[in-house]
Amino acid sequence: MYLSHLALNDFRSYEHTVIEFDTGVTTFIGSNGYGKTNIVEAIGYLSTLSSHRVSSDAALVRQGQQAAVIQARLMQKERPMTLEVEIYAGRANRARINRSLAKPSQLLGIVKSVVFAPEDLRLVRDEPGVRRRFLDELMIQQRPRMAKVRADYEKVLKQRGALLKSLSSKKWRGLPVDEGALEVWDVQLAELGGQIMAERARIISAMRPSIGEYYERVAGGDKTARIDYKASADKELWELPSAYDIYNTDTAASDIESHEAELCSADNNAKRLVEALGRHREKEIERGANLIGPHRDDMILSLATFPAKGYASHGESWSFVLALRLAGWKMLTEEEDQPILILDDVFSELDATRRERLAEIAADVEQVFITAAVDEDVPAGLGGQRYRVTPGNVQVEEER
Numbered sequence: 001m002y003l004s005h006l007a008l009n010d011f012r013s014y015e016h017t018v019i020e021f022d023t024g025v026t027t028f029i030g031s032n033g034y035g036k037t038n039i040v041e042a043i044g045y046l047s048t049l050s051s052h053r054v055s056s057d058a059a060l061v062r063q064g065q066q067a068a069v070i071q072a073r074l075m076q077k078e079r080p081m082t083l084e085v086e087i088y089a090g091r092a093n094r095a096r097i098n099r100s101l102a103k104p105s106q107l108l109g110i111v112k113s114v115v116f117a118p119e120d121l122r123l124v125r126d127e128p129g130v131r132r133r134f135l136d137e138l139m140i141q142q143r144p145r146m147a148k149v150r151a152d153y154e155k156v157l158k159q160r161g162a163l164l165k166s167l168s169s170k171k172w173r174g175l176p177v178d179e180g181a182l183e184v185w186d187v188q189l190a191e192l193g194g195q196i197m198a199e200r201a202r203i204i205s206a207m208r209p210s211i212g213e214y215y216e217r218v219a220g221g222d223k224t225a226r227i228d229y230k231a232s233a234d235k236e237l238w239e240l241p242s243a244y245d246i247y248n249t250d251t252a253a254s255d256i257e258s259h260e261a262e263l264c265s266a267d268n269n270a271k272r273l274v275e276a277l278g279r280h281r282e283k284e285i286e287r288g289a290n291l292i293g294p295h296r297d298d299m300i301l302s303l304a305t306f307p308a309k310g311y312a313s314h315g316e317s318w319s320f321v322l323a324l325r326l327a328g329w330k331m332l333t334e335e336e337d338q339p340i341l342i343l344d345d346v347f348s349e350l351d352a353t354r355r356e357r358l359a360e361i362a363a364d365v366e367q368v369f370i371t372a373a374v375d376e377d378v379p380a381g382l383g384g385q386r387y388r389v390t391p392g393n394v395q396v397e398e399e400r
């Protein structure tokens, strides 16, 4: 699959722009703030119906306008297809597939893409939320029906959270607390949350071999990179050896593997969640908040015998996030259908070796979008189409 055209209307800084693409590498060059990321953000939006930069859609609509429109033409197995999404600040989007009205969620899974950007260092350094988001973006592209499961889960969390808050205030005021009211929410949380956990565990298990391979390919070093799922529902997991202990203890590896196999079962997770919610009942009421469930889970990144967070050097962290993105890309690849790879302003951040290795990998991808402030940032070996970006305008450069 590749994009042949992208049209932006009132999207971010673009009033009206149409860009044509070939397969292979397309590079956008322009000074900072000129609108390069805006273009690749639009492509990413078609994949996930969300921006990799902002959580609210309001910022995507050009200032002073009511709606932004992204249109794309793509070739899927030699067949042309058109997609369109209208983004409104504060109300539901509208979508069209081949000019017929469609539910926006029907767009999910058609344009698959993976964005690698400088903010990705947060995947190593920040709190669990960014890693959950990383997993969920892959999940939704690969299993579009999970978008609804996740939205329903969010709703359940909201309602259950409100109930916990009111029970909590009753408890603190010494009034009777009806815990039974929580049970119906527990069941829904467990049913939906169990599915999310299973998908995430499956993704982690599928990506693990390529994380190791890509890390080695990018960093070249002697350390092995590994990812594991850490579920808030698992009291036992806290007692398991940490993932990075598998290099030190023989039993840990099989414990962790069998644990992961269990996590891949949604029904099993639902059971565990119900049990865990029971165990944490008092604490949840005391705090008035949802303490257990996939919204509290994490993905553990380890490098040989230590956790990446807090231990990995700057260069190792870059290699790790690059391995994560590339492994995500590989996981979404289905036979001849490769996701689009987007490299947003990353070459200037990488040292010479990592730059070259990333360029080698990118050269084999069906369609790659690269942004950079100056030509020198892009490795010379990467040819392809080049566009000059100036505020509100994108101009093709002569074929090189």
Ligand SMILES: Nc1ncnc2c1ncn2[C@@H]1O[C@H](COP(=O)(O)OP(=O)(O)O)[C@@H](O)[C@H]1O
Residues within 6 Å of the ligand: 011, 012, 013, 014, 030, 031, 032, 033, 034, 035, 036, 037, 038, 039, 058, 059, 060, 061, 062, 063
């Ligand atoms: N909703 C919007 N309406 C108008 N301009 C916007 C909007 N959102 C962002 N911009 C403008 O887009 C520019 C940033 O574009 P960006 O793609 O991030 O630049 P870069 O080329 O550095 O990647 C800024 O000048 C900003 O003011």
Ligand SMILES: [Mg+2]
Residues within 6 Å of the ligand: 033, 036, 037, 038, 344, 345, 371
């Ligand atoms: Mg940018």
